[in-house]
Amino acid sequence: MATYNKDALRALIKSDRVHRDYYLNPEIFELEMERIFKRSWLCIGHESQVPEPFDFVTTTLAGQPVIMSRDREGEMHVMFNRCTHRGAQICTRPSGNATRFECPYHGWTFHADGAHAGAPYPDRYAPGFIKEGNFDLAKPRMAIYRGFVFANLSEDGPDLEEFLGPMLGHIDHMVDRAPDSEVEACAGMFRYRFDANWKIQLENLNDLYHPMFTHASTTSEDGTQFRRQGAEGDEAGKVKLLKENASLNMQWEDQLIAGHRYGHTYMQSFPVDKGNSGPVYERYKAAMEERYGDRAEEAMTGKYHNSIFFPQWSIQYLTQHIRIMNPISVDCTENIIIPLKLKGAPEEMWKAALLSNNNSHSPAGMVMADDMEAWTRCQDGMQAQGHDWIIFARALGEEKIDNKGSFEALGTSEANARHQHKAWLHYMCGEA
Ligand code: FES
Numbered sequence: 557m558a559t560y561n562k563d564a565l566r567a568l569i570k571s572d573r574v575h576r577d578y579y580l581n582p583e584i585f586e587l588e589m590e591r592i593f594k595r596s597w598l599c600i601g602h603e604s605q606v607p608e609p610f611d612f613v614t615t616t617l618a619g620q621p622v623i624m625s626r627d628r629e630g631e632m633h634v635m636f637n638r639c640t641h642r643g644a645q646i647c648t649r650p651s652g653n654a655t656r657f658e659c660p661y662h663g664w665t666f667h668a669d670g671a672h673a674g675a676p677y678p679d680r681y682a683p684g685f686i687k688e689g690n691f692d693l694a695k696p697r698m699a700i701y702r703g704f705v706f707a708n709l710s711e712d713g714p715d716l717e718e719f720l721g722p723m724l725g726h727i728d729h730m731v732d733r734a735p736d737s738e739v740e741a742c743a744g745m746f747r748y749r750f751d752a753n754w755k756i757q758l759e760n761l762n763d764l765y766h767p768m769f770t771h772a773s774t775t776s777e778d779g780t781q782f783r784r785q786g787a788e789g790d791e792a793g794k795v796k797l798l799k800e801n802a803s804l805n806m807q808w809e810d811q812l813i814a815g816h817r818y819g820h821t822y823m824q825s826f827p828v829d830k831g832n833s834g835p836v837y838e839r840y841k842a843a844m845e846e847r848y849g850d851r852a853e854e855a856m857t858g859k860y861h862n863s864i865f866f867p868q869w870s871i872q873y874l875t876q877h878i879r880i881m882n883p884i885s886v887d888c889t890e891n892i893i894i895p896l897k898l899k900g901a902p903e904e905m906w907k908a909a910l911l912s913n914n915n916s917h918s919p920a921g922m923v924m925a926d927d928m929e930a931w932t933r934c935q936d937g938m939q940a941q942g943h944d945w946i947i948f949a950r951a952l953g954e955e956k957i958d959n960k961g962s963f964e965a966l967g968t969s970e971a972n973a974r975h976q977h978k979a980w981l982h983y984m985c986g987e988a
């Protein structure tokens with residue numbers, strides 16, 4: 557029932573608006589899985605989630621179950637969580653340590669590197685039917701960059717470094733803020749779903765038009781939420797952003813919003829990201845100077861607030877987390893929020909980052925609950941007839957676009973979403 561040929565896809569995207577079917581139509585969702593998610597480098601997580609030999613975590617890759625594991629020698633593997641006998645998932649635990657995976661159905665076993673270890677009572681198979689290698693777990697293409705683990709369901713297409721291009725520097729910026737030049741995912745994760753299309757969240761992360769309204773009760777000192785959060789006692793100054801959100805509305809029009817080829821976008825850091833003070837900060841500064849010398853100040857100076865790696869994950873620098881955004885269906889998305897510890901930085905900073913993540917990005921976190929309410933309202937409201945178009949006309953034409961596919965815009969412009977819409981069309985028409 558391929559009713560969406562290239563002309564029909566192009567008809568959904570106009571320079572200043574997109575058709576509501578972009579978010580609502582299950583056929584579009586199926587095509588997105590084929591043409592975007594099965595052809596992009598997707599973030600699985602961070603290798604520090606499996607620090608020891610035989611550690612593993614299970615997750616999904618464009619809806620397909622996968623295991624990220626470390627073998628006896630410490631090598632990383634990403635493999636499909638699918639028994640090569642009759643297809644059962646071999647592991648359903650979210651994480652753990654296992655020298656072997658045993659399928660619960662008929663007991664076939666697999667090593668931590670995915671190699672088939674054996675099938676019970678093999679003599680009833682024809683001689684030579686089960687031989688070394690022919691029933692190993694299948695694996696997608698995998699790449700690791702500075703500890704972040706990626707996989708790609710397509711055998712061809714750009715390698716990770718070409719796909720991320722200038723966005724590699726955004727990963728470096730996160731990792732280089734650690735005095736040991738390493739980050740660590742050692743506090744677990746938040747994992748939850750909301751009832752809205754994946755693209756609504758992606759359009760929102762660098763949307764400066766919404767915070768003063770969506771987050772009014774969280775960010776305003778008169779708001780009911782702000783009084784409950786205890787921001788004043790936070791020496792590392794993380795959650796005070798919530799307060800500053802309210803007072804900086806007009807300054808936001810000077811914030812840089814920009815992006816690169818393949819649909820990636822980012823937002824410049826807020827003033828609150830840039831400076832800090834106090835005894836904890838001084839210890840951090842000393843550790844950075846010892847590690848980086850003259851380059852310490854540059855590494856510590858915030859460049860970005862939020863970087864979105866199209867189509868599926870982001871780094872938020874202020875609260876120090878990555879967010880993996882897995883589409884579940886046309887109207888449901890899973891978020892995995894993984895806080896990152898800056899190795900070598902004072903412990904107090906890590907505690908403040910975790911507190912800040914709890915406050916803002918847990919399922920009931922103040923910022924997140926506001927946003928999820930707005931996104932699900934969009935998904936529900938778009939069901940109404942009478943207006944078929946979703947409007948992205950703000951500051952249209954003011955953005956600077958170069959011939960390499962990058963753009964720059966300011967403040968509450970909706971240029972970031974327009975950039976994603978163009979990238980979406982390229983992928984969907986096979987032109988990315
Ligand atoms: S399905 Fe796994 S052993 Fe049969």
Ligand SMILES: [Fe+2]
Nearest residue numbers: 766767770927
């Ligand atoms: Fe928001």
